[in-house]
Amino acid sequence: MAIVSVPGKVILVGEHAVVHGKRAIASTIDRRLYAKFEKVEDDVLTLNIPDYSYEKNWDISELSGLSDDDLSNLSDGLTLVQAFLYLYKNIIKIKLGVKVTVKSQFLVGIGLGSSAAFNTAISTGFLQINGDIEYTSEFADEDLKTISDWSFKGETIIHGTPSGIDNTICTYGGALMFHQGKIEHFPRIPELSIIVSNTGIARDTKLYVMKVTGLLNLYESVVDPLLDCLDNIAIRIYDLFHEFSTSEYETDDDKIEDKHQIESQIGV
Numbered sequence: 001m002a003i004v005s006v007p008g009k010v011i012l013v014g015e016h017a018v019v020h021g022k023r024a025i026a027s028t029i030d031r032r033l034y035a036k037f038e039k040v041e042d043d044v045l046t047l048n049i050p051d052y053s054y055e056k057n058w059d060i061s062e063l064s065g066l067s068d069d070d071l072s073n074l075s076d077g078l079t080l081v082q083a084f085l086y087l088y089k090n091i092i093k094i095k096l097g098v099k100v101t102v103k104s105q106f107l108v109g110i111g112l113g114s115s116a117a118f119n120t121a122i123s124t125g126f127l128q129i130n131g132d133i134e135y136t137s138e139f140a141d142e143d144l145k146t147i148s149d150w151s152f153k154g155e156t157i158i159h160g161t162p163s164g165i166d167n168t169i170c171t172y173g174g175a176l177m178f179h180q181g182k183i184e185h186f187p188r189i190p191e192l193s194i195i196v197s198n199t200g201i202a203r204d205t206k207l208y209v210m211k212v213t214g215l216l217n218l219y220e221s222v223v224d225p226l227l228d229c230l231d232n233i234a235i236r237i238y239d240l241f242h243e244f245s246t247s248e249y250e251t252d253d254d255k256i257e258d259k260h261q262i263e264s265q266i267g268v
Contacts, residue, residue: 002037004121009113017227018163023234027175031105035121040097048101083154091126116166119154
């Protein structure tokens with residue numbers, strides 16, 4: 001049996017802009033998703049998500065005969081489940097029954113990285129079961145990259161064209177700046193009090209990514225400079241955090257307010 005714990009995340013600046021090659025800064029939060037992996041004697045794969053009263057079994061021999069595209073027919077119309085089946089089918093190379101139980105301290109669709117945490121946890125558990133990675137006191141750098149790469153593949157199934165920042169921050173933890181696949185970690189950041197308000201309205205990341213992309217394609221001369229503004233704000237926050245690493249720093253509340261205003265102008 002293995003238990004994997006993955007943190008949720010917040011994107012402090014650059015959400016959606018990061019999809020279009022701009023910088024973004026993300027941090028993990030003190031809420032986590034847990035996945036328990038249990039080997040079973042039967043040739044059955046089980047996914048159990050008690051918080052959403054979801055449990056389903058699949059015959060392993062049936063999965064092995066399907067293409068990746070065919071997995072959607074077994075996913076109850078849920079891309080999260082399709083990603084789960086994809087990761088099992090492509091990571092596990094032996095005939096092995098597994099029951100996976102997932103519990104989370106944060107809700108789906110509120111911007112805290114629920115799908116990335118799920119994909120990261122599932123990738124980690126399956127890679128460990130298959131013997132591809134090994135955890136002692138911590139994961140090796142190459143193992144973290146392997147986890148993040150598989151998690152990104154799951155994210156692609158769910159979101160279409162993700163930037164890669166969500167699976168990266170959920171895998172590596174801490175706080176980082178992400179720019180076109182490149183990662184810069186912060187040695188330390190100030191303790192931030194972040195208020196997350198749940199409006200009760202779930203957001204579909206894939207739809208919002210498509211919405212911003214559509215606006216950019218139609219009004220590039222208007223939208224791209226707004227994304228550049230978000231990029232510049234990310235650079236300013238990056239500099240502030242590095243100042244904090246070596247000395248005292250002052251917050252720049254105006255930049256955060258500017259960020260909110262710009263994001264509202266691009267419909268997010």
